[in-house]
Amino acid sequence: MTKPLVLTAPEPRELGQIFTPEALATLRERYRLHETDAASVASLPRETLAEARYILGQPPLDDAAIAAMTNLRAILNVESNLFQNMPYAPLFERGIHVLTTGQVFAQPVAEIGLGFALALARQIVDADLAFREGREEWGLDGARSSRLLLGADIGLVGYGDLGRALHRLLAPFLPRLRVFDPWLPDAVIAEAGAEPASLDSVLTESDFVFVVASVTSENEGFLGADAFARMRPGAAFILLSRAGVVDFDALMAAVASGHIVAASDVYPQEPLPLDHPVRTLPGFLRSAHRAGALTSALTRMGDMVLDDMALMDRELPPVRLKRAERETVARMRSKPVEKT
Numbered sequence: 647m648t649k650p651l652v653l654t655a656p657e658p659r660e661l662g663q664i665f666t667p668e669a670l671a672t673l674r675e676r677y678r679l680h681e682t683d684a685a686s687v688a689s690l691p692r693e694t695l696a697e698a699r700y701i702l703g704q705p706p707l708d709d710a711a712i713a714a715m716t717n718l719r720a721i722l723n724v725e726s727n728l729f730q731n732m733p734y735a736p737l738f739e740r741g742i743h744v745l746t747t748g749q750v751f752a753q754p755v756a757e758i759g760l761g762f763a764l765a766l767a768r769q770i771v772d773a774d775l776a777f778r779e780g781r782e783e784w785g786l787d788g789a790r791s792s793r794l795l796l797g798a799d800i801g802l803v804g805y806g807d808l809g810r811a812l813h814r815l816l817a818p819f820l821p822r823l824r825v826f827d828p829w830l831p832d833a834v835i836a837e838a839g840a841e842p843a844s845l846d847s848v849l850t851e852s853d854f855v856f857v858v859a860s861v862t863s864e865n866e867g868f869l870g871a872d873a874f875a876r877m878r879p880g881a882a883f884i885l886l887s888r889a890g891v892v893d894f895d896a897l898m899a900a901v902a903s904g905h906i907v908a909a910s911d912v913y914p915q916e917p918l919p920l921d922h923p924v925r926t927l928p929g930f931l932r933s934a935h936r937a938g939a940l941t942s943a944l945t946r947m948g949d950m951v952l953d954d955m956a957l958m959d960r961e962l963p964p965v966r967l968k969r970a971e972r973e974t975v976a977r978m979r980s981k982p983v984e985k986t
Contacts, residue, residue, distance in 0.1 A: 648678075649678045650676075650699040651678050651694070651697045651698050652677045652679050652698070652699065652700045652701075653680050653687055653694075653698045653701045653703075653705075654680065654681045654682070654702045654703065655682050655683055655684040655687050655703035655705045656702050656703040657683065657684045657703060657704075657705075658725075659724055659944065661673075661681070663944050663945075664724055664945065664947045664951070666948065666949075669945070669948040669949060669952060673951075673952060676955075676956075677700075680698070684703055684704070684705035684706065685705070686705075687705035687706075687707065687711070688705065688706060688707050689711075692714050695711060695715050696714055696715065696716050696717060699718065699719050700718070700719060700720050700721075700722060701721045701722065702722050702724065702951065703721075703722075703723070703724060704721070704723040704727075704728075704731070705732075706731040706732060707731070707732040707733075709733055709736065712733065712736050712737060718742050719742060720742060720743040720744070720745055720955075720964065721737070722747070722951050722954070723744065723746045724951070725747075725748065726751055727748070727860075728746065728975055734972065735972075738972045743963075743969055744970035744975065745954065745967035745969055746967060746968050746969075747946075747947040747950060747967055747968075748968065749807040749967075749968055750943045750944070750950070751808070751937075751938030752810070752811040753811050753943075754938045754939075754940045754942075755808055755811075755886055755911070755938045756808060756814075756815050757815065758886075758911065758933065758936075759812055759856055759858075759937070760812070760816065762884050762909035763795060763856075763882060763884060763909075764795060766854075766882040766884075766907050766908075766909055766931060767793050767794070767798075767854075768792045769788075769789075769791065769792060771931060791880070795819045795821070796819050796820060797820055797822075798853040798854060799822050799824070799851055799853045800816060800822070800824070800852055800853065800854045801823075801824045801825070801826070801843070801847075801848030801849065801851070801852035801854070801855045802824070802825045802826070802848070802855075802856050803827075803845070803848060803855065803891075804827055804858040805825045805830055805834075805835060805840070805858075806827075806858065806859075808886065808887065809825065809827070809856075809858045810838065812856060813838065813839070817839070822841065823840040823841060824840070824842075824843035824847055824851065825840045825842060825848070826842075826843055826845045826848045827859070849876045850876050850878070852877070852878065852881060853881055853882065854881065854882045855877065855881065855882070855884065857887055857892070858886050858887050859888075859891055860887060860888065861887075861888045861891050862974075866890050866891065867890065867892065867893050868891060869891055869897075870893035871893065871899065871900070874896060874897060874899075874900035874905065874906060875900070875905070877900075879905055879906075880905075880906065881906050881907075882906065882907050882909070883906050883907070883908040883909075884908070884909045884910075885908070885911070885912060888912055889910070889912040890914070894913070894914045894924075897910075898923060898924055901928075901929045901930050902927060907929045907930070907931075908929065908931070909930070909932075909933070910924075910930070910931075910933070911934075911936065911937040912935055913935070916934075916935055917934070953965075954967050
């Protein structure tokens with residue numbers, strides 16, 4: 647029996663990053679792989695497109711290419727984003743699944759977010775740098791502006807996989823946790839043990855604000871100077887999802903003024919120019935889009951892909967990957983990154 651055909655174009659990753667050697671061997675044992683680059687998928691021979699059962703990656707596709715894929719069952723996106731590089735409507739109309747693996751990043755990103763909060767609350771990085779340079783302050787002199795995470799007012803902007811993972815890590819600190827997520831009913835947030843709240847409440851009543859929302863057509867750049875001005879003096883703003891949800895210049899200005907402190911793993915341009923002012927901005931904790939970049943996270947993708955492909959081969963629905971929703975996929979505005 648001829649094995650099913652999989653078109654593989656997993657940019658910005660490689661198959662060896664997504665699959666362990668054992669999982670990759672299983673993939674090759676079960677399927678025939680046509681390995682190519684994303685830009686070439688739509689122009690493959692019609693007979694190749696017609697035979698493909700799965701696409702591993704998120705290549706740009708046009709109506710003609712999708713129409714030619716008469717055997718296609720799923721596009722397995724190994725990014726955490728959904729790009730506007732294909733017409734989603736005909737895929738949904740034909741019952742073709744568009745699946746994402748982004749949930750593998752929730753735990754590692756949440757953990758670094760907790761680290762950012764603790765580092766800002768206790769000035770861990772600044773104290774280390776001061777010690778190295780011989781200008782450390784001992785005891786209470788070096789901790790006058792420190793605060794506890796225990797019992798703090800904490801706000802989350804967004805409550806998807808990342809927000810939920812962060813909630814689990816924050817729970818032992820017994821915070822008052824307010825959540826703003828306009829895509830969820832209040833009952834979902836309340837049943838998870840958090841307090842549904844308006845954006846204004848999250849901003850004005852939090853010691854720590856975590857931004858874990860995806861960029862959409864409705865929220866692009868919606869956190870600007872007015873939002874930062876409403877935050878409590880000395881509060882921490884922690885950006886973990888995508889830089890597109892904030893006015894980054896306004897964020898830097900709010901930190902430069904001393905009104906708030908901040909941490910970010912993401913930036914409007916990546917990599918940043920060496921002379922970008924955020925690199926030397928006091929009160930700003932920086933990380934180079936590395937929060938989710940763990941080998942263990944990436945190889946979980948391959949395991950999940952294999953599990954769901956096996957289900958679909960048996961005419962069962964996928965259960966491990968997240969399905970793109972027809973009502974929201976067109977609203978996504980994330981940009982591709984080099985590596986995550």
